[in-house]
Amino acid sequence: MAEKFINVTLKIWRQKNAQDAGKMVDYPLKNVSTDSSFLEMLDVLNEELVAKGEEPVAFDHDCREGICGMCSLYINGEAHGPDRAVTTCQLHMRMFKDGETITIEPFRATAFPVIKDLIVDRDSFDRIMQKGGFVSVNTSGNTQDANALPIRKEDADNAFDAATCIGCGGCVATCKNASAMLFVSAKVAQFSLLPQGKVEAQERVKNMLHQMDVEGFGNCTNTGACEVECPKGISLDNIARFNREYMKAAVLGSE
Ligand code: SF4
Ligand code: FES
Numbered sequence: 566m567a568e569k570f571i572n573v574t575l576k577i578w579r580q581k582n583a584q585d586a587g588k589m590v591d592y593p594l595k596n597v598s599t600d601s602s603f604l605e606m607l608d609v610l611n612e613e614l615v616a617k618g619e620e621p622v623a624f625d626h627d628c629r630e631g632i633c634g635m636c637s638l639y640i641n642g643e644a645h646g647p648d649r650a651v652t653t654c655q656l657h658m659r660m661f662k663d664g665e666t667i668t669i670e671p672f673r674a675t676a677f678p679v680i681k682d683l684i685v686d687r688d689s690f691d692r693i694m695q696k697g698g699f700v701s702v703n704t705s706g707n708t709q710d711a712n713a714l715p716i717r718k719e720d721a722d723n724a725f726d727a728a729t730c731i732g733c734g735g736c737v738a739t740c741k742n743a744s745a746m747l748f749v750s751a752k753v754a755q756f757s758l759l760p761q762g763k764v765e766a767q768e769r770v771k772n773m774l775h776q777m778d779v780e781g782f783g784n785c786t787n788t789g790a791c792e793v794e795c796p797k798g799i800s801l802d803n804i805a806r807f808n809r810e811y812m813k814a815a816v817l818g819s820e
Pocket of ligand 2: 625626627628629630631632633634635636652653654655
């Protein structure tokens with residue numbers, strides 16, 4: 566597709582700090598290359614704001630190639646914007662029309678408080694991971710070679726797919742209940758499908774679910790919106806796997 570240049574109006578959430586009430590502010594931006602990425606477009610806006618002596622818009626980013634899960638914008642009412650299976654940093658301006666108004670907000674959830682402008686605090690995800698998103702390994706030097714453990718191809722593939730969750734929080738921002746179930750279920754499924762994850766399976770599923778509640782995430786009501794907006798295509802099948810793991814832990818735990 567040939568490069569074009571478009572004019573857009575950005576409606577951006579500006580909030581000085583966690584205490585500030587915040588408000589939407591309009592920024593007209595001219596001659597935006599359709600070949601530029603969404604974050605490059607914001608870089609251009611920020612250069613203009615700095616040149617005018619105004620405060621640049623704060624937004625999260627790191628790798629800018631869909632790996633780290635840092636970018637987190639809610640664009641025109643969708644987590645990571647109108648494209649599918651991409652993060653905000655992989656979104657391109659060719660997805661927008663000349664003259665379009667683009668609304669940009671932070672990911673909104675009680676468990677993701679706004680730090681500044683478009684940056685939210687996602688430490689709640691880290692605290693959930695600290696409750697079980699790991700395998701305790703024997704590092705004594707006597708550990709078995711991983712390839713010595715036969716694993717069904719289907720299980721290995723499903724575990725790998727679950728492990729592609731980058732912890733961006735798009736599922737939470739999308740969910741009307743602000744539930745973190747797609748994220749937590751991907752982490753639980755990743756381990757439950759492999760022999761290494763079975764040892765701590767009961768504690769993991771119970772502790773991670775408990776921490777999700779403690780952090781103030783909502784309950785899952787199976788709307789499925791999270792799967793649609795997830796940039797990594799994490800499947801709802803993982804929520805079914807999570808529920809089976811939880812039932813198993815509840816039954817075995819009461820014996
Ligand atoms: S499940 Fe998808 S949307 Fe949710 S944190 Fe993982 S990658 Fe992001
Ligand atoms: S900046 Fe790393 S995934 Fe977008």
